[in-house]
Amino acid sequence: MSRSSYRPAPSLLFVATLAACAAAHAAPQATTLDAVNVTAASETEQARAALKRVPGAGNVVDLADADRRLSSSADVLAYQPGINAQSPGNEGAKVSIRGSGINRGPGAHASGIAVSLDGLPLTGPGGTPYELLEPLWLSRAEVLRGANGLERGALALGGAINYVSRSGRDAAGLELQYEAGSRGYQKRSVGYGGATGQVDYYLTYTDTEADGYQRHAASDGKGAMANLGWQITPGLETRFFVRYRETNHETPGRLTRAQIRNDPRAANPANLAIDARRPQPGSTFIGNMTTWQIDDASSLQAGLAYHKYPMDLNESLYRQQLDYSNLNATLDYRHRHRLFGRDSVTTLGLRVTHDLDADVRETLRFASNGYAAGTHTRDFSHHGTDSTLHLSNDLSLTDALHLQTGLALIHTRREVQVTWPATPERLAERQWDYAPRVGVTWQQTPQVQWFGNLSRSVEPAHPWSMIWGSNQYFAAGNGASSGRQRAPVHLDNQTATTLELGARGDAALGRWELTGYYARVLHELLSVEVVPVPNLFVAENNASPTVHRGIEAALDSTLWEGREGRLGLRQAYTFSDFRYRHDAQFGRNRLPGLPRHYYQAELRYAHPTGFYAALNTEYASAVFVDYANSVRADGHVVVGSRVGFDAPSGRWQAWAELRNIGDRHYAATVTPGYNDAGRDVARSTPGEGRGVYAGLRWRFD
Numbered sequence: 001m002s003r004s005s006y007r008p009a010p011s012l013l014f015v016a017t018l019a020a021c022a023a024a025h026a027a028p029q030a031t032t033l034d035a036v037n038v039t040a041a042s043e044t045e046q047a048r049a050a051l052k053r054v055p056g057a058g059n060v061v062d063l064a065d066a067d068r069r070l071s072s073s074a075d076v077l078a079y080q081p082g083i084n085a086q087s088p089g090n091e092g093a094k095v096s097i098r099g100s101g102i103n104r105g106p107g108a109h110a111s112g113i114a115v116s117l118d119g120l121p122l123t124g125p126g127g128t129p130y131e132l133l134e135p136l137w138l139s140r141a142e143v144l145r146g147a148n149g150l151e152r153g154a155l156a157l158g159g160a161i162n163y164v165s166r167s168g169r170d171a172a173g174l175e176l177q178y179e180a181g182s183r184g185y186q187k188r189s190v191g192y193g194g195a196t197g198q199v200d201y202y203l204t205y206t207d208t209e210a211d212g213y214q215r216h217a218a219s220d221g222k223g224a225m226a227n228l229g230w231q232i233t234p235g236l237e238t239r240f241f242v243r244y245r246e247t248n249h250e251t252p253g254r255l256t257r258a259q260i261r262n263d264p265r266a267a268n269p270a271n272l273a274i275d276a277r278r279p280q281p282g283s284t285f286i287g288n289m290t291t292w293q294i295d296d297a298s299s300l301q302a303g304l305a306y307h308k309y310p311m312d313l314n315e316s317l318y319r320q321q322l323d324y325s326n327l328n329a330t331l332d333y334r335h336r337h338r339l340f341g342r343d344s345v346t347t348l349g350l351r352v353t354h355d356l357d358a359d360v361r362e363t364l365r366f367a368s369n370g371y372a373a374g375t376h377t378r379d380f381s382h383h384g385t386d387s388t389l390h391l392s393n394d395l396s397l398t399d400a401l402h403l404q405t406g407l408a409l410i411h412t413r414r415e416v417q418v419t420w421p422a423t424p425e426r427l428a429e430r431q432w433d434y435a436p437r438v439g440v441t442w443q444q445t446p447q448v449q450w451f452g453n454l455s456r457s458v459e460p461a462h463p464w465s466m467i468w469g470s471n472q473y474f475a476a477g478n479g480a481s482s483g484r485q486r487a488p489v490h491l492d493n494q495t496a497t498t499l500e501l502g503a504r505g506d507a508a509l510g511r512w513e514l515t516g517y518y519a520r521v522l523h524e525l526l527s528v529e530v531v532p533v534p535n536l537f538v539a540e541n542n543a544s545p546t547v548h549r550g551i552e553a554a555l556d557s558t559l560w561e562g563r564e565g566r567l568g569l570r571q572a573y574t575f576s577d578f579r580y581r582h583d584a585q586f587g588r589n590r591l592p593g594l595p596r597h598y599y600q601a602e603l604r605y606a607h608p609t610g611f612y613a614a615l616n617t618e619y620a621s622a623v624f625v626d627y628a629n630s631v632r633a634d635g636h637v638v639v640g641s642r643v644g645f646d647a648p649s650g651r652w653q654a655w656a657e658l659r660n661i662g663d664r665h666y667a668a669t670v671t672p673g674y675n676d677a678g679r680d681v682a683r684s685t686p687g688e689g690r691g692v693y694a695g696l697r698w699r700f701d
Helices: 009-023 039-052 146-152 257-262 269-273
Strands: 058-062 083-086 094-097 114-117 138-145 159-165 173-181 185-196 199-210 219-233 236-250 277-293 298-308 311-313 318-339 342-364 376-396 401-420 426-445 448-459 494-507 510-522 525-531 537-542 546-562 565-580 597-606 611-620 636-646 652-659 667-670 684-686 691-700
Touching (some): 039 058, 083 565, 138 146, 146 342, 146 426, 146 494, 401 448, 494 546
Parallel strands (some): 114 159
Antiparallel strands (some): 083 094, 138 159, 173 185, 173 691, 185 199, 199 219, 236 277, 277 298, 277 311, 298 318, 318 342, 342 376, 376 401, 401 426, 426 448, 448 494, 494 510, 510 546, 546 565, 565 597, 597 611, 611 636
16 A cells, blocks of 8 residues: 555644744733632643743643533543544543554553653553543643653653642532433532631542443443642641542444444444453552642652552453552652752652552453363463652753753563463563653743753553563463463563654744654564454564654634634644654554544634633544554544533533534544554444533532
């Protein structure tokens, strides 16, 4: 299949417009702030101000007054440059930044992005589970793309995402929320928060249910979150976080391109035959973050989190019961001082994620080869610890020019073994790696800032991938264990050297940003589906050298504003070119799994009375579904709309939206194969068809 040279004209025009903004000098604009003390807004603005000090790209997503359906991380991260987030019809959204986790299918523990809850690590050595990321519990999301997460100890290729919980200081009083819509979707939530003296508190309960777009795609979930803060002294604050949630969803499986085009609501027959499903009986996250402002120049912040997240996987012929638990910690010391006669800020930090339990019991789900359902087949364990020590400095060379330098050392531990039937093969590795960084920010004018950095990233393999994808099996004669993996395999750390250049600012056309990056990746961790459901086998290996390069752009414009309201347009465009450098088998083929062009936009009119209406669109180019680049999933353009009303009193909010008005059939996610030789193999999950949703929120003091 020949490679297409097509480039969507709107995307080119969009990037060209942003480039023009970067070159233009906009006149300063006076800003008048209302005398209203709203802590949530100030914290969001503080997060945006902190982002401007980073010599690289990032996003701050304000969720305090979201006026649309928020069912998964794909909804939370919509309209954000540099982020590709797609839902397979349940909460297991596939989120990728700069090609991170490009190989991962939806619903699996995510790779390539270090995710935190309120600054406490959620991502452990085994990846990132998703069931605790309930959107209605969030005040905002902070994203540091690529190597820009170094100061948080995040060294993965995709960077870091910190999900910040709602608190009693930004969500006081009683709040009730209800959402409903197509295909049985319902979400109910009740929250209560407030502040008394030096203590603030917020508690919320949420439950959801949906029939799903595909057949055999029903899901449900329920859980609660609590956030308790205590300002012990003017310089000492401690905050406790508790999250608990249960989820369950059926797994409809992947479809062929022909099925996506003609019958996207179908389920994969193999998944139906085995009643594939993924119960997660209850995940618990308990954490504390304590901040001590030692003096005007120094602060110390310490965090500790316990995370237990058992799973009961029934997605193949085997039932795998996993006992997962982590103990994660952070420690950060920040000091303002003079260096070489210049203002300087130095940060020293430690981030540790440690598996307390990562043990699996495997049994037969159905009678097979003379063995009854429930027959014990294997026990295995895959434990790990990732420890990152990072040191960075921000030096003011001039008022406008800042130099940032940093170095992170990472120590990884991997212990993987099949414990029953007992085998002598055991992987026990300890390894050191490093990630240096140098970057600059230049505030050319009050409206325009340029930035750039040269950084190295490090991503260790997940311990489970060292056994789940092993090519060493129990030989015949080992009972029900015959044919199952018996020994782990070694995988190297994935590393990348990335050059990033960009600019951001305000101009006559609006608030804008434009970033380009080029990453040379070694030992990229790529997976491939070797055997499909029902006897699912996905192997992960280190690839030959690859390149990740791209452009990330955003523009938020006011097209018209007057006494009758405001008409605004926000746009986000991501260009991604991920490919082998010179692979012996695939040459310079593109890596499958993500679109080369991805564009989202929303045109919104808001009236001073509180009424608003919006029209939105999403475009994604065709996606290769195998490493041989022999087959593509179709590209798509979908259009949606939304209307709503925000009561001026702030006491209630109502909205209704129509998604995928044209009922376009398209592939939302792709799980790659090796070489399909042009055959139409089931590799894609369908995007959501036409749907109508509505929501209502009440607030009481």
